[in-house]
């Protein structure tokens with residue numbers, strides 16, 4: 001095999017590697033966040049723009065109330081009873097902090113890409 005051919009193969013391999021890396025880094029369209037022990041789990045999540053996060057209240061008998069109030073994007077699920085799930089579509093790219101209206105220490109960092 002010639003040296004030039006080798007170099008070309010290397011470039012092709014590099015391209016395939018980059019495609020794999022970029023593909024793996026793509027934000028998912030669906031995320032799942034539970035509310036447990038008065039915390040969001042996981043505490044940070046990434047989702048593709050237009051994607052959905054499913055919030056599940058898995059916290060015994062506690063109510064939660066998920067909301068986000070930012071200049072570019074906001075939502076309010078209202079009170080969410082134990083065992084209930086609700087879905088929110090994130091239509092705007094950016095980084096946001098989702099809060100609980102009942103438990104001020106609950107914070108969820110959301111990166112929408």
Ligand SMILES: [Cu+2]
Pocket residue numbers: 035038063064065100101102103106
């Ligand atoms: Cu809460």
